[in-house]
Amino acid sequence: RKEVEQDPGPFNVPEGATVAFNCTYSNSASQSFFWYRQDCRKEPKLLMSVYSSGNEDGRFTAQLNRASQYISLLIRDSKLSDSATYLCVVTQTGANNLFFGTGTRLTVIP
Amino acid sequence: GAGVSQSPRYKVTKRGQDVALRCDPISGHVSLYWYRQALGQGPEFLTYFNYEAQQDKSGLPNDRFSAERPEGSISTLTIQRTEQRDSAMYRCASSPGRASYNEQFFGPGTRLTVL
Numbered sequence: 001r002k003e004v005e006q007d008p009g010p011f012n013v014p015e016g017a018t019v020a021f022n023c024t025y026s027n028s029a030s031q032s033f034f035w036y037r038q039d040c041r042k043e044p045k046l047l048m049s050v051y052s053s054g055n056e057d058g059r060f061t062a063q064l065n066r067a068s069q070y071i072s073l074l075i076r077d078s079k080l081s082d083s084a085t086y087l088c089v090v091t092q093t094g095a096n097n098l099f100f101g102t103g104t105r106l107t108v109i110p
Numbered sequence: 111g112a113g114v115s116q117s118p119r120y121k122v123t124k125r126g127q128d129v130a131l132r133c134d135p136i137s138g139h140v141s142l143y144w145y146r147q148a149l150g151q152g153p154e155f156l157t158y159f160n161y162e163a164q165q166d167k168s169g170l171p172n173d174r175f176s177a178e179r180p181e182g183s184i185s186t187l188t189i190q191r192t193e194q195r196d197s198a199m200y201r202c203a204s205s206p207g208r209a210s211y212n213e214q215f216f217g218p219g220t221r222l223t224v225l
Contacts, residue, residue, distance in 0.1 A: 004152075008150075031210055031211075032210045032211045042218075043201060043216035043217060043218055043219060044152075044153065044201075044216050045216070046213045046214070049211065087152050089152075091210035091211075092210075095166065095210070096141060096143075096158060096165070096166075096205075096208060096209070096210045097143060097155040097158055097166060097169070098143075098145075098153070098155065098214060099155070100151075100152025100153050100154070101152050102150070102151050102152050103150075103151075103152050
């Protein structure tokens with residue numbers, strides 16, 4: 001079983017729409033949680049960390065449910081520039097390497 | 111300031127040859143990571159260093175793969191006797207601290223093609 005599971009999509013949404021991505025992780029000892037964004041042919045970049053209480057950064061909201069081992073990302077008022085692959089990422093206790101999901105591809109359509 | 115750099119950006123080699131991939135982390139970053147990314151997949155961990163010490167090499171696929179960071183800065187990932195299945199994007203990342211919550215900054219990657 002993979003450490004991190006994501007729906008690969010693609011998600012095609014119109015500008016202005018709200019879209020949500022989910023992922024699940026298999027190891028209950030997972031310690032830190034992130035969403036990274038990867039544009040086509042580019043390197044992954046940190047979008048936001050995910051905290052237990054949930055956190056928001058502008059149009060982006062991340063949630064963590066430790067009991068269900070579930071992470072979500074909500075994007076409101078989608079922009080064309082939001083088109084990218086969104087990678088769900090976790091670390092485990094005692095290890096610093098990142099475990100990546102396969103990524104969910106989002107295309108925002110004019 | 112300068113980000114993580116990697117060289118070469120593209121490497122085409124014949125099966126059986128050795129290759130060395132270089133990573134220049136952000137200056138002063140303590141931790142350095144190597145990942146491999148196949149098309150349509152997220153990066154997969156290979157190994158990482160804190161300063162010059164290799165902390166975890168559990169992700170290296172087999173003993174043809176090795177990495178070093180002798181002076182705690184530049185790192186080299188070496189693949190001996192390359193095979194076609196080694197073809198992938200190899201990414202390096204660096205982080206300012208050792209804690210798992212620190213952001214990792216990725217380089218542009220080296221696209222390796224083994225013929």
